[in-house]
Amino acid sequence: MTELLSSAQMRAIEQEAIQSGAATGLDLMERAGKGVVDAVLAAWPALAADPHRAVVLCGPGNNGGDGFVIARLLRAMGWTVRLHLFGDPARMPEDARHNHDLWAAEDPVLALDAATVFTGPRPDVWIDAVFGIGLSRPVPGEVAQVLDADAMAAWEQSHGIRRVAVDCPSGLNLDTGMIASDTDAPEPSGKAGRATMNTVDLTVTFHSPKPGHYLAKGPILCGEVRAVDIGLSDTAPERRSIMEEPDPERIRLVEPVFRGRAIEPRTWLKSVMAKPGKAGHKFDFGHVMVFAGGVGQGGAGRLAARAALRTGAGLVTVLCPPAALIENACQLDAIMLRALKEDVPLDDVADARVTGFCMGPGMGVTPRTRKLVQEALARRAGPRHRRDPVVVLDADALSSFAEDPASLFPRTHARTILTPHEGEFERLFPDLGSSQRQGRSKVDVVREAARRAGCIILLKGVDTVIANPEGGASVHVAAYGREAPWLATAGAGDVLAGMIAGLAATQASAGLLSVAELAVYLHVECARRFGPGLISEDLPEQLPQVFCELGL
Numbered sequence: 001m002t003e004l005l006s007s008a009q010m011r012a013i014e015q016e017a018i019q020s021g022a023a024t025g026l027d028l029m030e031r032a033g034k035g036v037v038d039a040v041l042a043a044w045p046a047l048a049a050d051p052h053r054a055v056v057l058c059g060p061g062n063n064g065g066d067g068f069v070i071a072r073l074l075r076a077m078g079w080t081v082r083l084h085l086f087g088d089p090a091r092m093p094e095d096a097r098h099n100h101d102l103w104a105a106e107d108p109v110l111a112l113d114a115a116t117v118f119t120g121p122r123p124d125v126w127i128d129a130v131f132g133i134g135l136s137r138p139v140p141g142e143v144a145q146v147l148d149a150d151a152m153a154a155w156e157q158s159h160g161i162r163r164v165a166v167d168c169p170s171g172l173n174l175d176t177g178m179i180a181s182d183t184d185a186p187e188p189s190g191k192a193g194r195a196t197m198n199t200v201d202l203t204v205t206f207h208s209p210k211p212g213h214y215l216a217k218g219p220i221l222c223g224e225v226r227a228v229d230i231g232l233s234d235t236a237p238e239r240r241s242i243m244e245e246p247d248p249e250r251i252r253l254v255e256p257v258f259r260g261r262a263i264e265p266r267t268w269l270k271s272v273m274a275k276p277g278k279a280g281h282k283f284d285f286g287h288v289m290v291f292a293g294g295v296g297q298g299g300a301g302r303l304a305a306r307a308a309l310r311t312g313a314g315l316v317t318v319l320c321p322p323a324a325l326i327e328n329a330c331q332l333d334a335i336m337l338r339a340l341k342e343d344v345p346l347d348d349v350a351d352a353r354v355t356g357f358c359m360g361p362g363m364g365v366t367p368r369t370r371k372l373v374q375e376a377l378a379r380r381a382g383p384r385h386r387r388d389p390v391v392v393l394d395a396d397a398l399s400s401f402a403e404d405p406a407s408l409f410p411r412t413h414a415r416t417i418l419t420p421h422e423g424e425f426e427r428l429f430p431d432l433g434s435s436q437r438q439g440r441s442k443v444d445v446v447r448e449a450a451r452r453a454g455c456i457i458l459l460k461g462v463d464t465v466i467a468n469p470e471g472g473a474s475v476h477v478a479a480y481g482r483e484a485p486w487l488a489t490a491g492a493g494d495v496l497a498g499m500i501a502g503l504a505a506t507q508a509s510a511g512l513l514s515v516a517e518l519a520v521y522l523h524v525e526c527a528r529r530f531g532p533g534l535i536s537e538d539l540p541e542q543l544p545q546v547f548c549e550l551g552l
């Protein structure tokens, strides 16, 4: 997993390097500028063959300072560079001012406005170094007009300008992935909502990627993200094992990377899953009970059950009301089936060997659902198990508590995971819902929700955020070459709930958050492997091939 650094953490690491004497601010700025130039030439090697044309847009802070370094290095390579500055050079921070002066001693500093920028010749490379981690409010109107997608499209025509952002496309908040005007009133002179903010082809960031590259609009705007080494060391203790719970101070990106290096996915899978390489019989790998709905409402539960079985649970049983028994019996083979009468307690059908419950898909928003959830949450580890059964609550199991979420949270425990989509999340945490975030990131609100609920929360989306009550948080994004638009199909969430239950119920030694991370990754891998035309039934059926391709 790659650790994503907040702006404050990045500044602290930079300050530590400067105060310890390991580097000066100017050294870091020079390395940052050189890192961007190297990344550009690595992305488009043909540009190294002969001099080209660049436009560099600089802002009033150190992001602009990086821009001045980039302009100077390109100039030294014989490139023709037009540099535009927003802000007053006299008020720039010292290092940025120094680099401004080096540039200005030999070449003009042009105004940063649409009239000046778009009347110049079209460049081969466009560098956006206006605002980075220091963005503190919506981008001013005159800058927004230059960073506008329509204006760029009209100017670019078919010229093929390579667009590069320094740290981030200016206007993107690197902590939240939001555009400042998404949550605040736009500047009076600004374009409404900056909805047409320019996307770039390449974003070059420093030391480590930031949450905003992966959350919300980040993946839409950033193109490819490259983190370049600028010689900073991170003194935070390294996690010893890939399956260890995340550092509560950090956010980690779900991917097969460990300590900065890509690892074989199989190493990751084996560290989280119980089945590979372990001998045992079916009960050694857990028994998952999945609750299905009544007549005609069983599909969602059956999807979850199939996913639980394919992820490795030793046994899976669907529980349904007696009237739905025949319907389910017609559809299930390897999955067992039991009727659960309205007035029968869960303990009558679930013995001590049950290690997981998957509840919600298709169950119905009813008092009965609420009661069954409470009974499942009250269950404790059987004599042969070290851990309480995992309880995955999704869909109707969550919505059944919408009227009174506070009655759920005292019962949830460390082996509980709630897997809402945004609508279900807002029902349980109205003040943290997407319409109420006011600049708080998805990670912040999921951390807060996990703290309140006292269990793991997984908030789904293209960017899926998982957090535990201690503050540990992970982000998985279906972007940057792992797009999965075909997952936007009914029932995909039911399959994910089943996958989590199936992986966790095997009594793997990895923690529940690590299990959830892997489930989200596998879910997207299944969708990507199947590709266009995917429907939810296809997802569990892809698992064998995905496991095989990931080296199990």
Ligand SMILES: NC(=O)C1=CN([C@@H]2O[C@H](COP(=O)(O)OP(=O)(O)OC[C@H]3O[C@@H](n4cnc5c(N)ncnc54)[C@H](OP(=O)(O)O)[C@@H]3O)[C@@H](O)[C@H]2O)[C@@H](O)CC1
Pocket (backbone or CB within 6 Å): 010, 011, 013, 014, 028, 029, 032, 059, 060, 061, 062, 063, 064, 065, 066, 093, 130, 131, 132, 133, 134, 135, 136, 137, 138, 139, 140, 166, 167, 206, 230
């Ligand atoms: N940290 C590191 O390790 C390294 C950091 N490096 C680089 O430094 C960058 C961070 O630099 P930074 O802190 O100076 O912030 P930056 O993004 O230039 O913006 C601040 C300026 O913009 C202004 N301003 C903000 N919003 C505005 C708005 N909407 N409209 C108008 N003005 C606005 C703000 O004004 P103020 O809010 O103070 O009024 C201030 O003047 C970072 O992204 C990276 O590129 C590398 O060199 C190497 C190592």
Ligand SMILES: Nc1ncnc2c1ncn2[C@@H]1O[C@H](COP(=O)(O)OP(=O)(O)O)[C@@H](O)[C@H]1O
Pocket (backbone or CB within 6 Å): 395, 420, 421, 460, 461, 462, 464, 478, 483, 484, 485, 486, 487, 488, 489, 490, 491, 492, 493, 494, 495, 496
């Ligand atoms: N465009 C998308 N890209 C990647 N993942 C997606 C996309 N759309 C939906 N998903 C994923 O598909 C699942 C949908 O779950 P959910 O909204 O609960 O649907 P349902 O209730 O129909 O099962 C979630 O895991 C979500 O993250």
Ligand SMILES: [K+]
Pocket (backbone or CB within 6 Å): 063, 128, 129, 130, 131, 132, 165, 166, 167, 168, 169, 170
């Ligand atoms: K920028």
